[in-house]
Amino acid sequence: MYRYDQIDQTLVNERVTQFRDQTRRFLAGELTEDEFRPLRLRNGLYIQRFAPMLRVSIPYGLLSTGQLRMLAHIARSYDRGYGHFTTRQNIQYNWPQLERVPDILADLASVEMHAIQTSGNCIRNITSDHLAGVAPDEIADPRPYCEIIRQWAALHPEFSYLPRKFKIAVTASPADRAAVEIHDVGVRIKRVSPHAEIGFEILAGGGLGRTPILGKVIRPYLPQADLLAYLEAILRVYNRHGRRDNIHKARIKILLRTLGAQEFTRQVEHEFEANREFAPRLEAHEVERMRGFFAPPPYQRFEDGAPDCGSVGSGKPAYDAWLRYNTRRHKIPGYRVVFVSLKKHGEAPGDMSAEQMEALAQLADRVSFGMVRATHDQNLVLADVPQSALPEVWRQLDALGLATANIGTLTDMICCPGLDFCSLANAGSIDVAKQIHARFDDLDYLYDLGPIEIKMSGCMNACGHHHIGHIGILGVDKHGKEWYQITIGGSSTGPAALGEVIGPSVPKDQVGETIARLLEVYLRERQGEDERFVDAVRRIGIEPFQERVYETNHSLA
C-alpha cells in the first residue's frame, strides 16, 4: 500500500494543527456557525441529530491492520465502541465530541490517515474496485492511479470551494465494481490492445441524489500522461460554470445536462488545450514509482497444484455455504478473496465493533499479509487468503459474527444511517434493514433467490444508492410518518441502470411484505436458475410486479 513520506506526513500534521485552531475559534465564538460549517465539513465533521459525526477517509478502501487497530482505538476512546463503514469505502463515527475531534485527527495522522475532504464542496475520497490487484479480470491495478489522483486532489488550491461535492471513481475491470457511472467523474483504465500503453476512458456527469443520472463518456481515450491535466480541465469548467444558486442543481451532472454532453465536452477539451502549458503532466516514472507501492505481496507458489479449501467437521454445511457466498476467485492459484460480512441480522449494515476490528486485524496479520479492504457495499475484504487457511478463517470470523454467508444475497443490503443518526433523513433505514433480515432469515430461501441487491436510503440524497439497487428503498416523510418508495431494476455494475418506481410508497411495516411479493413474482416468472431478479425485471418489465404488490384486496393499495 502507499506509505507516507515526509511530505505526506507533514501535510496531515499541519492539517491537524489548522483544524485544531479552527475548532478552538468556533468554540471561543470567533467563528460563526455559518463560517465554521464549510471548514468542519471539508474535514468530515457533521453536526447530526444527537452528536457530531466524523467521517474518516480510507483512500480507495485500503487499510493496513495497524490502521484498523487505530480505528478500533478511536471507536473505543472517543465513541461508543463501534464505527460504521460507508458506501464511499470510508468509516464514520457517530458519537464523538466536537472538542475532541482534533485529538482524533492527531491519532489518525499517527497512522497515516486523515479526514481531509470526506465531506464538503470539494473533491471527495477516491473510490475504486475492492478487488483491485487480485481480480482475475482487471486490466491493470487501479490503485496507483487512485493514489495519484488522491494526492492531486488533496487541498487543491483551485478546487477546494466547488459548487458542490465531487466524487471520482476508478475501475480497471469490465465488471466495474466501482460503479464509475454514478460518479461525477468516472475513470476507466483502458488499453487499446493487450500490450498497448495504459490510457483512460473518462466519464462525467453521473450521480444519484434527487436527480439520478448516469455519467456519459466524454473522452473515449486519454493518454496516461494527461490524466491530471484532463481532470483539471473538467474541474475548472465545473468550478466556473456549475450552478451555485441552488444546492439541488449544483452537481456537475446538471451542468452537463444543461449544456448538453457535446457542448460540455467541447468546453472541457478547449480548457484542456488552452491550459496544456500549465497543467500537471503525469510522468511515466511517477506512475512507476507509485506502482511500486502496490506490488503484489509475497505469494506462495504452489508448483504441484494448490491445496484445496480444506474442510471442517461438524459445521460443514455452514462452511460450504460461506465458501460459496463469501469467498471469490483470486488471480493467484491457491488463494481466495474472503468477504467479511457486516450484514448480520440484528446489526446495522456496515457497523463494526472495536473488538471485531481488533480481532480482524489480528487475523489479517496472520492470513492476509496484514491488509484489509472496505467495499462500497459496506463489507470488508481479506484479499489474499491461502486456501489452506480458509477453515480457520471461517471459524474465527464465525466466532466474531462476521461470517454470515449472505454476500451478494438479499440481506447483504446497503443502508445509510437514516433517521437514527442523520439530520437529513426523512425516515429510518436501520430498522427497515432489521425488518427485512427478520423476514428473510431462511438462508436456503436466500440462496434460491440468487444474487440480488437491496439498497436503501433514508432520504433522496441517496447515500444508500437506492436508485441502483435491484430493489431500491427510499424513505420519505408523509405527514410526519415514515413511508417507503420502492424501485426495481436498478444496477450498479456494468452496465449501470436506474431503477423504476413501482408505485405509491408503502408504510414502514409493509416493506418486508412488499419485498416478499416482488420475490414471489420473480420466482414465478424466472427462466432458469441463472436468471437473476434484475434480469427478470428487465425482461418482463415492472407491470407484473406492480400488479402483485398493489392487489386491490390488500392494505397496501
Next chain:
Amino acid sequence: MRRIIRWHELVTDDARYAGEEAGIETRPVQPAAEFIAAPAGQTAGSGAAILIGPGDELEPLAPHLALLSLIVVDFPKIGEGRGFSQARMLRQRYRYAGELRARGALKRDQLFFLARCGFDSFDLDPTEDLQAALAALNDFSVAYQDGSDAVVKVQRRAGSA
C-alpha cells in the same frame, strides 16, 4: 481606514470602491465591465484598478491587462470558489503580473489556497484578526500541486522531474 494584507504585510488600503467617499491618495476601483466599455482615452490609463465578479469572463479583459496595476476579485459569499479559477487563469494563461487581490467573505482559512492561486493581496472579512491571518499564509509548508505563489515551495520527490 481599511487594513489589508499585501505582499505579506499589513497595510492601509488605498482602494476606493463605487459608493465610497474619495479620500486623500485613494484610487478608484472600476467594475470590469465599466472599464472595458469606456471609450479609449477615457479610462484611467496605465495603472488602473478594476473589480471583477465571480461570473465575469476574462477574455474581454485580455487586451487591457497591461494597463492594469490592480485586479480585485470579489468573493461575495462564504464558499464562493470561482475566484480561485479566475486568479489562476489570470496569472497563467493571461500572464497578468500586477497586483491581484481577493476581497470579500474570506477568512484566514482560505488564505493559503488564495495565495497558491496567485493572489498577493487580501481584503478579508472585517471581523478577521489580520495578524493571525498573516500567520495563516504559512499554515502549510508543503503541497502536492504547483502554485503560482512563493508561499509554498513544491517539494518534488526524488525521481520526479
